[in-house]
Each structure stands twice: as C-alpha cells, then as structure tokens.
Amino acid sequence: MDLSTPLCHDRGVNEATTPPAPIVRISELRHRYTSTEVLAGIDLELAAGVVFGYIGPNGAGKSTTVKILTGLLGGFRGQVEVCGHDVAVDPLAVKARIGYVPENAILYEQLTIREFLELVGRLHRLPDALQKERAHGILAGFELESRIDSRIQSLSKGMRQKVLITAALLHDPPLLFLDEPLSGLDVDAARLVKELIRALADRGRTIFYCSHNMDVVERVCDRIVIIQNGSIVADGTYEELSEAGKHGTLENVFALLTRGEDAARDVRVRVDQIVGSLA
Amino acid sequence: MSFEENPEDPSPLESPTQGEDSGPRRGKRGSRRSLAKQAIRRERRARRAELLETTALRAASIIVVILSPALLLLRADPSAVRAILGAQLRSEFRRQRGVTERNTFIMKLAGGLFLGALAAALLFVIPIPSVWMTLAQGALLIFTVFGTLEAVPHLLIDRRDLAVICSAPVRDLTFFVARVIEIIVVVGLVIGSQALPMFIAGLIKWPTLPFALVFSIATLLSGLLAVFATLILYLGVLRIFPPQRARDVILFAQVGLTVLLFGSIQLGPRLAGKQDIRALVESATAARDWIPPYYAGEWFRVALGGEMADTRLLALAFLVPLLAGLGALAIASSGLLSRLGAAEGGGASDTEVAPGNRQRRGAFLDPLVRRIIRDPVERAGYDQFRLLSRRERGFRLRTYPTLALSVIFGVGYLFNFVEDGPPVFNGSLLAIPVYFAYLYAPIFVLQARYSDDGDARWMFDVAPISEPGRLVAGMGVGLALCFLVPVSLVIAIGVVAVGGVEVIPHVLVGVAFIAFATLFTVEKVGPGLPFSEPFRPQVGMTNFGLLMLTGVVQGTAIGVHLVVAMVPGAVWGLLVLYGVLARLMLFRLRNMRPREVDVRWFPTGKNSAAMIAAIATARPGQVSSVDEALLDDPEEP
Numbered sequence: 001m002d003l004s005t006p007l008c009h010d011r012g013v014n015e016a017t018t019p020p021a022p023i024v025r026i027s028e029l030r031h032r033y034t035s036t037e038v039l040a041g042i043d044l045e046l047a048a049g050v051v052f053g054y055i056g057p058n059g060a061g062k063s064t065t066v067k068i069l070t071g072l073l074g075g076f077r078g079q080v081e082v083c084g085h086d087v088a089v090d091p092l093a094v095k096a097r098i099g100y101v102p103e104n105a106i107l108y109e110q111l112t113i114r115e116f117l118e119l120v121g122r123l124h125r126l127p128d129a130l131q132k133e134r135a136h137g138i139l140a141g142f143e144l145e146s147r148i149d150s151r152i153q154s155l156s157k158g159m160r161q162k163v164l165i166t167a168a169l170l171h172d173p174p175l176l177f178l179d180e181p182l183s184g185l186d187v188d189a190a191r192l193v194k195e196l197i198r199a200l201a202d203r204g205r206t207i208f209y210c211s212h213n214m215d216v217v218e219r220v221c222d223r224i225v226i227i228q229n230g231s232i233v234a235d236g237t238y239e240e241l242s243e244a245g246k247h248g249t250l251e252n253v254f255a256l257l258t259r260g261e262d263a264a265r266d267v268r269v270r271v272d273q274i275v276g277s278l279a
Numbered sequence: 280m281s282f283e284e285n286p287e288d289p290s291p292l293e294s295p296t297q298g299e300d301s302g303p304r305r306g307k308r309g310s311r312r313s314l315a316k317q318a319i320r321r322e323r324r325a326r327r328a329e330l331l332e333t334t335a336l337r338a339a340s341i342i343v344v345i346l347s348p349a350l351l352l353l354r355a356d357p358s359a360v361r362a363i364l365g366a367q368l369r370s371e372f373r374r375q376r377g378v379t380e381r382n383t384f385i386m387k388l389a390g391g392l393f394l395g396a397l398a399a400a401l402l403f404v405i406p407i408p409s410v411w412m413t414l415a416q417g418a419l420l421i422f423t424v425f426g427t428l429e430a431v432p433h434l435l436i437d438r439r440d441l442a443v444i445c446s447a448p449v450r451d452l453t454f455f456v457a458r459v460i461e462i463i464v465v466v467g468l469v470i471g472s473q474a475l476p477m478f479i480a481g482l483i484k485w486p487t488l489p490f491a492l493v494f495s496i497a498t499l500l501s502g503l504l505a506v507f508a509t510l511i512l513y514l515g516v517l518r519i520f521p522p523q524r525a526r527d528v529i530l531f532a533q534v535g536l537t538v539l540l541f542g543s544i545q546l547g548p549r550l551a552g553k554q555d556i557r558a559l560v561e562s563a564t565a566a567r568d569w570i571p572p573y574y575a576g577e578w579f580r581v582a583l584g585g586e587m588a589d590t591r592l593l594a595l596a597f598l599v600p601l602l603a604g605l606g607a608l609a610i611a612s613s614g615l616l617s618r619l620g621a622a623e624g625g626g627a628s629d630t631e632v633a634p635g636n637r638q639r640r641g642a643f644l645d646p647l648v649r650r651i652i653r654d655p656v657e658r659a660g661y662d663q664f665r666l667l668s669r670r671e672r673g674f675r676l677r678t679y680p681t682l683a684l685s686v687i688f689g690v691g692y693l694f695n696f697v698e699d700g701p702p703v704f705n706g707s708l709l710a711i712p713v714y715f716a717y718l719y720a721p722i723f724v725l726q727a728r729y730s731d732d733g734d735a736r737w738m739f740d741v742a743p744i745s746e747p748g749r750l751v752a753g754m755g756v757g758l759a760l761c762f763l764v765p766v767s768l769v770i771a772i773g774v775v776a777v778g779g780v781e782v783i784p785h786v787l788v789g790v791a792f793i794a795f796a797t798l799f800t801v802e803k804v805g806p807g808l809p810f811s812e813p814f815r816p817q818v819g820m821t822n823f824g825l826l827m828l829t830g831v832v833q834g835t836a837i838g839v840h841l842v843v844a845m846v847p848g849a850v851w852g853l854l855v856l857y858g859v860l861a862r863l864m865l866f867r868l869r870n871m872r873p874r875e876v877d878v879r880w881f882p883t884g885k886n887s888a889a890m891i892a893a894i895a896t897a898r899p900g901q902v903s904s905v906d907e908a909l910l911d912d913p914e915e916p
Contacts, residue, residue: 072740096743106734110670122659123742
C-alpha cells in the first residue's frame with residue numbers, strides 16, 4: 001500500500017498553495033430519534049492530515065455522528081460535507097473515500113480472511129491484483145498473513161479487529177473512521193495501531209477516532225472534541241483542554257465537563273452504594 | 280413458586296417502537312380507522328402471545344413440581360431447573376414474536392393443525408383400528424422427530440444463557456433436565472396441534488373411551504420417545520465428534536433423514552412392487568418390535584377387546600421411551616456443559632482452510648463465470664453466495680434436502696418408463712423430470728437473504744455501490760451455476776440413460792429453462808442482497824402460495840415444451856429462446872434500481888420520502904425489510 005501518494009482524489013484537499021479545504025465540514029447538524037434529540041446542532045470543521053478524537057459519554061451522539069458522516073444514516077438536518085461531497089446528496093462518493101472500522105462489528109464468520117478482503121476489495125472495485133498485494137502487505141504487518149485462509153469464526157477478537165482495520169485501509173481512503181479500534185488488541189498490536197494512526201496522519205490521511213479510552217485519545221489525537229447531549233462542550237488540543245480544565249489528565253477534563261465539579265465525589269458515593277449493597 | 284411472577288416484563292429483545300411502523304404506509308387521512316384496527320389487531324396478537332407464554336410457563340412449572348422427587352433423586356436442583364426454564368421459556372416465546380410482532384409460534388401451531396388435518400384425512404379411509412393407530416402414531420412420531428431435530432440444536436446450545444450457566448455452579452443434570460423440559464414444552468405444543476385433528480377424526484370413527492385413552496397416552500409416549508431419541512443422537516454426536524464437526528454431523532443427519540423420509544414415500548412403494556400401504560403395515564410382523572408405532576396399534580387392538588396376543592409389544596410401548604430417557608440422562612450426566620460450551624465457543628483448527636486448497640471446490644466453473652461476470656461487484660455477489668451457501672448451516676439445512684428431493688422425484692418419474700417401456704409420445708415426455716430441478720427455486724431465493732451473520736451487511740451499506748442490482752445478478756448466477764443447473768444435469772444424465780441420445784435436445788431445453796427460470800425467480804420472489812438479513816429461526820421455509828406459483832410456471836413450461844416438440848426441429852428454437860431469455864433476465868437483474876433491491880440503498884438524505892415510496896411499491900417479500908428499515912431509522916414522524 002502506497003502511503004506516500006498525494007492524499008486526495010478530491011477537490012481542494014491538501015493543496016500546497018491555498019489553505020486546504022476541510023475534509024469534513026459539519027454545519028448545524030441535528031438529528032432526533034422519535035422524541036429524543038440526539039444531535040443538537042453540531043458545527044465542526046476538520047482539516048486533512050489530523051488525528052481527531054471524538055469523545056463523549058454513552059448516548060452523547062458519537063455513533064450517530066459517525067453514522068451520518070459515513071452515509072449510513074439519513075433524515076438529519078444541517079449540512080454535512082465529507083471529502084468535498086455532500087453526504088445527503090452523494091453518499092456513494094463519500095463512501096468511496098472513507099474507511100470505516102465499526103465498534104463490535106459483526107463479520108461473516110464463515111468466510112476466510114482472504115475471501116472477506118476479496119469481497120471488500122470488489123465492492124470498492126479495486127483491481128484483484130492490487131487488492132491482493134495490499135491485503136498481503138497489511139496482513140503481514142499485522143502478523144496475520146499465515147492465517148489468511150482461516151475462517152473468521154476461528155479468529156480471536158484482536159485478530160478480527162486487525163482484519164477490520166485491513167479492510168478499512170484496503171482502498172487507501174483519505175479519511176478513516178475508527179470506532180474503538182484498539183478494542184481487543186493486545187499490547188503489541190495496540191501499540192502498532194497507534195503508530196500506524198500517526199503514520200497515516202503524517203502522510204496526509206485524516207483519522208476520525210472515537211473512543212472511551214482517554215489515555216489513548218490523549219496520546220494519539222491532534223485535536224479532541226468532547227460532546228455531551230448532542231452538543232460540543234469542548235474542542236481543542238489535549239494541551240488546551242487540560243489547561244482549560246486545570247485538571248491534568250483528559251479523564252479528569254472529561255469528568256469535569258460531563259459530570260460537573262462533583263464528579264470525583266459522585267463516583268465515591270456510587271462505589272460506596274455498590275459495596276454497601278454487598279454487605 | 281411459579282414462573283409467571285412478572286408477565287408484564289418487556290423483553291429486552293423487543294424494540295419499544297415495534298409495531299408503530301405502519302403509519303407512513305397508510306399515508307392519508309382516511310387511514311385513521313385502519314390504524315385503529317391495526318392497533319386492535321396488535322393488542323389481540325399480544326394477548327394471544329401472552330396467553331401462550333403463560334400456558335407454557337404453567338405447563339413447565341407443573342412438570343417441574345411433578346418431577347421434583349425424581350430430580351432430587353438424580354441430585355438435580357429443582358429450583359435451579361425452574362430458574363433456567365423460566366428465563367428460557369420467556370425469552371423463547373418473546374423471541375418468537377419477532378420484530379414485526381407476528382407471532383410465528385402461533386403460525387407454527389396453525390401449520391401443525393393443517394398437517395394433522397391432512398394426515399387425519401388421509402387416514403380416514405383406513406377401517407382397521409390397529410392399522411389406523413399405527414399409521415397415526417407413525418405420522419406423529421415423524422412430525423415430532425423433525426420438529427425436535429430442528430428445535431434441539433438451537434434450544435440445547437443457546438447462546439443467551441449458556442455462558443452464564445457454564446460459569447455458575449450448576450450440575451450437568453440440572454441443566455440437562457431444564458433443557459429437556461423446555462424442549463418438551465416447546466415441541467409438545469406443536470405436537471398437540473398436530474395430534475388434535477387426528478384425535479378428532481379418530482373419535483368420530485371410534486367414539487370410545489379406549490380410543491381417547493390409548494391415543495392420548497401413545498401420543499405422549501411418541502413425543503417423549505422422539506425427544507429422547509433425538510437427544511441421544513445429538514449428545515452422542517457431541518461425545519464422538521469435536522464440537523464444530525458435531526454441528527456438521529447433525530446437519531447431515533437432518534438432511535439425510537429428510538431425504539430418507541420423502542425418498543421412501545416416493546420410491547418405497549415402487550421398489551416394494553406397488554403394494555398398498557395397508558398391506559405393508561400388516562405384513563411387517565418381524566420388524567414390529569423395532570417400530571414403536573406398532574406398540575400403540577397393538578394397545579388399541581387390545582383396548583377394543585382384542586386378544587392379548589403379544590404382551591411384549593404392549594410392554595415395549597412404555598419400556599422404549601423409558602430406556603431412551605435413561606440413556607439420554609446417562610450420556611448427559613457428565614461433561615455436558617463443558618462440551619456444549621466448547622461447541623458454542625468453536626474451535627480454530629477445524630475451521631481453517633489449508634492454503635492452496637481453497638480454490639479446489641467449484642474452481643472448474645471459474646472460466647465460465649469469468650465469461651458471464653466481468654463486473655467486480657457482480658463477482659462479489661457471486662462469490663458471496665457461492666461461499667456462504669456452502670457454509671451457512673441454516674441455509675444448507677433448509678435448501679439441500681430440496682435438491683435431493685428434486686432428484687428423487689425425477690428418478691421416481693423415470694421409473695414409469697423403466698417399468699412400462701419406452702415413451703409412446705416422444706423424447707419430450709421423458710425430459711419432463713429435468714424441469715423438477717426448478718420446483719424449489721423460491722426456497723433458495725428466500726433463504727439466501729438470511730444469515731446467522733446477517734448483521735454483517737454493514738459492509739455493503741458502507742461500500743460505494745451504485746448498482747446493487749449487480750450483487751443480486753451475481754447471486755442469481757451463483758444459484759443457477761452452483762445448484763439448480765447442476766441438479767438438472769444430474770437428472771438429465773438419468774433421462775439420457777433411459778431414453779438414449781435422441782432425447783438430448785429435449786434435455787438441453789430443460790436445462791436452459793432452469794437457467795432462465797432461476798434468474799426469473801430471483802427477480803420475482805423479491806431480490807435482496809445475499810445473506811444480508813439476520814437469520815430468524817421463525818422464518819418459514821417458504822410459503823405454499825409461492826410453491827404453487829412455481830408449479831404453475833413449471834407446468835406451463837412443460838406444456839410449451841410438449842407442444843413445441845410436436846413440430847420437428849422446433850425444440851432447437853425453444854433452446855435458443857430460453858438462452859436469450861436468460862440473457863435478458865440477467866440484464867434486467869443487473870439494472871435493477873436500488874429501491875427494487877433494498878430500501879437501505881437510497882441516498883441517505885432522501886431516506887424518508889424514498890422509504891415511503893418503497894413501501895408503496897414494495898412486494899410481499901420486501902415488506903419485512905421495509906419495516907425493519909423504518910425501525911432502524913426511527914426518526915420518521
């Protein structure tokens with residue numbers, strides 16, 4: 001896989017002379033499920049070549065945002081452009097330019113890794129030879145090449161995660177959506193993926209990284225957005241956020257922003273409640 | 280303690296929005312009344328389902344109470360049995376309601392009533408009580424064995440509670456007894472529905488207490504025997520084979536039994552020299568000890584005042600189910616949970632494919648496939664179907680027997696010519712069985728939508744596919760090339776063997792028809808992406824209406840063939856015609872619009888309007904998909 005090629009097959013991205021157009025542009029994004037407003041007006045612009053951390057408590061609207069950006073969910077209000085294409089108007093153009101690693105993805109257990117990657121490659125209309133070359137290269141990096149003819153049902157959670165990441169990288173997309181990509185990975189593999197994310201960003205790819213793992217977000221992401229109840233409550237680099245919160249770690253900043261000043265005391269109360277119920 | 284402590288508990292598997300999806304379908308103002316009617320219907324359905332659930336829970340509760348002393352004797356824990364059973368039965372019955380709230384368990388019961396009524400009608404002409412009872416119990420035993428074979432694997436190895444139970448201090452026998460009672464309750468309700476019409480028919484013929492008693496007890500014993508025998512088979516296989524292999528062995532046993540049953544019905548009388556069934560039943564004296572339905576027949580004969588000639592048979596009626604039960608308990612008493620846990624967990628080594636071997640199966644088709652399919656997306660659809668149709672257990676179980684049945688019917692047809700000499704008409708009459716390969720095509724198309732991993736369809740959703748029809752076309756080619764055309768060719772070989780080389784043109788016409796008709800069926804039955812819907816056990820094999828329609832298409836094609844064959848040489852024209860039609864149909868599939876394939880392919884910004892439009896034009900096969908799409912995207916007003 002050639003990561004040194006110019007980034008985008010898309011207009012306006014990563015041009016040297018003028019400031020690059022944002023690879024993701026979200027304006028007044030709103031979405032509701034029946035009576036619940038999940039996204040309450042998100043505004044966001046994302047430059048190419050950054051690792052972008054998108055974090056928030058459960059139910060904050062992270063997955064909904066990702067589903068909208070990847071063209072999986074419609075019926076939203078507002079303007080959403082990905083790689084220069086309006087998601088509502090031309091979702092296929094968007095899908096051609098993104099890679100997606102969902103959290104807890106279901107895979108066709110009866111296919112082998114090779115068959116699964118062939119399927120993904122063909123759905124993206126990659127020439128067979130290129131698909132094979134890339135698949136072998138990426139799998140070799142993940143030390144999975146020897147398992148290429150194993151059925152997915154025989155793989156561990158970490159191996160599946162590597163297969164998913166391989167599938168997302170196969171067509172060399174300029175924008176990658178990673179939802180808890182380190183889930184199930186052992187220490188070595190997690191380190192590899194973190195380095196890979198950095199390397200991809202250095203080569204101009206943009207990473208949209210959703211996670212609950214604050215340590216990783218803190219170390220990997222160039223820019224972090226925290227959302228709660230469908231609204232952005234913080235946006236900046238880790239240094240900016242920790243400075244603003246004056247609480248050191250991102251976990252503390254997150255707790256402060258999502259649970260308020262009494263977060264630590266609140267946790268203690270709840271722990272006491274649980275332990276007390278065991279007595 | 281009873282199970283129905285909190286019948287109002289909503290199942291975690293049910294969506295709070297379920298059933299509220301029909302608003303947009305109705306559209307305009309006049310729909311209020313129909314919405315109200317729908318609400319009433321939904322409420323009735325829910326009440327029926329609740330009643331069924333409560334009945335099952337009560338029945339299970341009574342069984343546990345009755346069996347408590349025996350359970351304690353076996354060192355099984357009755358309260359744990361009750362807890363496992365309560366959770367399982369609630370979950371099972373609520374799952375049966377499904378996402379669309381159509382309680383398919385009630386439909387299963389209705390199907391059982393129909394099947395029982397059919398058997399009762401067929402048996403009504405049999406005047407001899409013992410023969411009637413033997414055949415009735417035989418039919419019930421077969422129904423039960425098939426029902427149990429289908430129910431046991433998913434009830435015994437149930438992911439929902441297996442992990443919890445395996446990690447809790449639960450003895451093997453406690454778990455086993457809970458599962459057996461669950462199976463008996465679930466299967467018992469279906470057997471009851473099948474037995475009821477036969478019971479009524481028998482009561483009309485012999486309105487006596489002995490009949491009622493013998494039939495009821497014999498039905499109970501038949502049911503227990505079927506359940507225990509199936510459990511012995513399953514547990515035995517689990518002991519002998521590694522977990523992953525065990526699933527395959529069970530699958531082949533299920534397929535084999537289906538083929539054996541229908542094959543013996545179709546070919547048995549021919550092979551036995553066309554004796555009638557009654558004579559066969561009466562003459563099989565030597566084998567009686569080994570055929571349980573005879574026990575019931577003997578009991579009925581004695582109950583009606585006949586001489587007690589064979590006490591061994593009478594004793595066997597009780598002994599055999601008892602021994603089967605003890606046998607199942609003995610096999611299950613040690614290591615059951617660990618084996619089931621392993622079967623659930625899977626094993627890596629058994630599922631690996633040796634590098635270099637993967638192309639072996641079906642590789643000879645590749646040059647042909649490359650000629651037909653050039654587009655990568657279409658090839659993806661073909662490969663997806665080809666690979667998963669060989670590996671998906673549910674698909675294989677539901678479709679493979681039909682292939683064997685087509686061949687059996689074909690062979691049965693050819694017997695006429697073997698026995699009665701060469702055809703008097705012409706070769707076209709002999710080529711008719713080639714068309715039999717098409718009979719079950721809709722089953723393949725319907726089942727090809729479902730997969731145990733149907734939720735993996737997200738990978739299609741996230742891919743930039745502008746022509747989803749290509750995927751459907753690939754599936755159609757796969758279905759034709761991997762299944763139906765080969766089966767028609769197998770039958771064709773038999774036809775040529777009987778009729779000689781002069782029937783070859785007729786045979787070719789039949790094969791060409793199969794190719795065209797397969798693609799036609801894919802288009803008409805309601806195309807969808809291959810293996811892209813989560814498999815639900817309650818999805819029926821097919822619907823009878825569709826099979827009837829297929830029969831009409833098949834019959835028409837045969838009629839056309841016979842007429843055309845009267846004109847010398849015209850059969851070649853028919854061959855070309857079917858070839859052209861197959862080509863056109865493939866073109867049609869490739870160019871299907873997204874909404875004809877699957878509503879979720881719409882550009883997302885237009886979802887609302889597009890879905891409503893899709894609902895308006897949806898075909899019967901697509902409706903559930905539309906419902907689910909709406910549920911998936913519940914922002915609809």
